[in-house]
Amino acid sequence: MVQIAVLGHGTVGSGVVEVLRKNHGSITKKAHDEIHIKYILDLREFPDLPYADKFVKDFSAIENDPEVDIVVECMGGLHPAYDFVKACMLKGKHVVTSNKELVATKGAELLKIAREKNLSFLFEASVGGGIPIIRPLYQCLAANEVYEIAGILNGTTNFILTKMIREQMSFQDALDMAQKLGYAERDPSADVQGDDSCRKICILASLVFGKHVYPEQVHTEGITNITLEDVEYAESLDGVIKLLGRVKKLEDGHLSVMVCPAIVGRSGQLASVEDVFNGILVRGDAVGDVVFYGRGAGKLPTASAVVGDVIDCVKRLEYKKYLYWEDGEKGYVKDYRETSSRFYLRLKASDAQKVLDAAKVAFGEIQEAHRANAPSDEVAFATAEEIQESKLEQVLSQWEQDGTQVLGCIRLFDY
Template sequence: MADPVKVALLGCGSVGAEVVRLLHEQSSDLTARIGAPIELVGIAVRRAGRDRGTLPVDPSIFTTDALGLVKRDDVDVVIEVVGGIEPARTWLVEALRAGKSVVTANKALLAEDGASLHDAAVEGGADLYYEAAVAGAIPLLRPLRESLHGDKITRVTGIVNGTTNFILSAMDAKGSGFSEALEEATALGYAEADPTADVEGFDAAAKAAILASLAFHTRVGAENVYREGITEVSAADVASAKAMGCTIKLLCIATRTVDGGISVRVHPAMIPRTHPLAGVNDAFNAVFVEAEAAGQLMFYGRGAGGAPTASAVLGDLVAVARNRLSGSRAASESSYASLPCRPMGEVRTRYHISLDVADRAGVLAAVAGVFAKHDVSIATVNQSGRGDKALLVIVTHSAPDAALAQTVSDLRSLDFVKSITSVLRVEGE
């Protein structure tokens, strides 16, 4: 039996505590799988003296000096589950440059400055694994960077935030409004006290950047991702989607464009109920991958929570520990393609637009004229109600998003358009 692989853990919250528990409970199995025992030699926390209940570790290994812990000569692997940009970036760059392999769940850091981590890993000859950063326990990132490495991925479409998916699922199932569904999600523990990162799409955008980077062999940062949240999605939007045989999901969409670039975006969209992602409800995640040779693949499961995320962390730990024992390392970051990221205005999308209009002669012709002015083709038009309650629902064909946005802007200026009650993109058809 080889000498123990010595591990430093940064963070001991819900995920970190689960990592400690699984390391203890699965100790013999992990030893057999790796070929050496795992020894947890230090845990960095904010408050070392805090009561941690029945956590199966010697209290003496807790420290508040995270940087000092990663610099220790006896540390082989650093696991980081603290989150945030700094000081996590400093800790991990230090570890990687010193040749210590890193396992992280830090999606925000990877999306903000993954380049620094990858460069430090190359400099130190160390492994950088981050399966837990996207979609919890779902094995997704490794298939993208290994299993599908011989294929050409054309599109990745996913539901990667459980909080927003729970909210939209509740709105669809119960007819509730956004605020009511958010309150339910908070009461059940799916939403944080401050849900901004989830409901405004920041969390999903960070994950979209990571997925696009792997899928398209291109460094994609959070700044390259177009983002919209779900706070403006109304019960009326959900009802309108139902009438069309659709449901509304917060999607991350990364695609190759016809001109050789890529587009990466996060926004709510209507998708047909026949689409594989339409049936992904509650707090579950799913990612739909399309590749030239492999065709269509779907990855589904729980995308968050202490235990699922810890499962992904331990999977990465086994991989880096095996590499360390064999004297090898995983393949370096694949960013050779360096494809340009296209702005949202150039991306071709479809819109669903609901207009509250005056019911009088010439209205439909005038509305159609605005669409024609911007070279946007109308797919369907439906009118309901009369008099003061006339409603036009228009679904467009595919057009540049900038043209669609300008069309909506011009519609707002028409005197017979009382309000635009809904603007949603349509995907998956």
């Protein structure tokens, strides 16, 4: 019998307990051993639950119990989760976590401890909820040189953008609906400002390219400035707007990592990923494009991935298959201003034709975008060629000094 402890009995933690209890028989067969929940750590009382006797409020009871082999961290946030996880690993306990902030911020350090202590530190559920992505990247696609990953990594923002695209809802109305349906938190800033997607693309980039990418190294933009006008102009360009996290290995060995709204062509593989679903595109030299699709969050989908890691951990208690990456370094992630993209621009100017002429001089060939009932002083277009970010900033700064107002700026990607 393998004894485990669950840290946190919120959405994910309660889901983990539910799955382990409901599927106890089949899980035992798959793990080749019985998994027994000895402790559940939570400060709240749950007297009406059939497993109420398992709850403890003192973390030291778990930390100092030599019978606990595996600790499942479902608390979320950095503290005290990091302190608890590190303490457990230093006591020789394996750890499974769903905590993306923990892995994105402290992954290199915790993986180093795991290797030194001959332990498992597994985190399949930290990216994509119930979508298998971590294990396929280090096992199924191991023969490939993966050179690019792009994904819709946040279901809340994808739901909001879907409502804006399909039902012409304003951003605020779509956000209100997401909150009422339980897709968005009361404070949705981590979702709509891109922080959640940033943590997830950091984890994927670190795993695939072997060095830790920290959130502060990643240029991150959210969707709070996206308007229905932008949605309509994107449609005229035969595209839809998605919030993407992307990492690409450059020819000089550095990484380009970014989270931002992007217009993707309607024929692209990520364009049809809608509502709360996630889609993650992986590009490898041998396999080409592979897309992983499914619910990226939620109680049972995420719990499914966590319990899958627990089963894998139980099967490997005596011999390990390590996940590992080195610590990061300054300059490893290229300054986004040194990278290039195609851009969609929406501008307000007294002389629209003059702006279009100036755009052709600055950027070369452009494709005009259109929407119904656009005011005469509004102009929108997409660049045909990629423009370096720093050059774009210089041009737009000069235009604004000359009286042209920048209303929207969105990158275009081929996914």
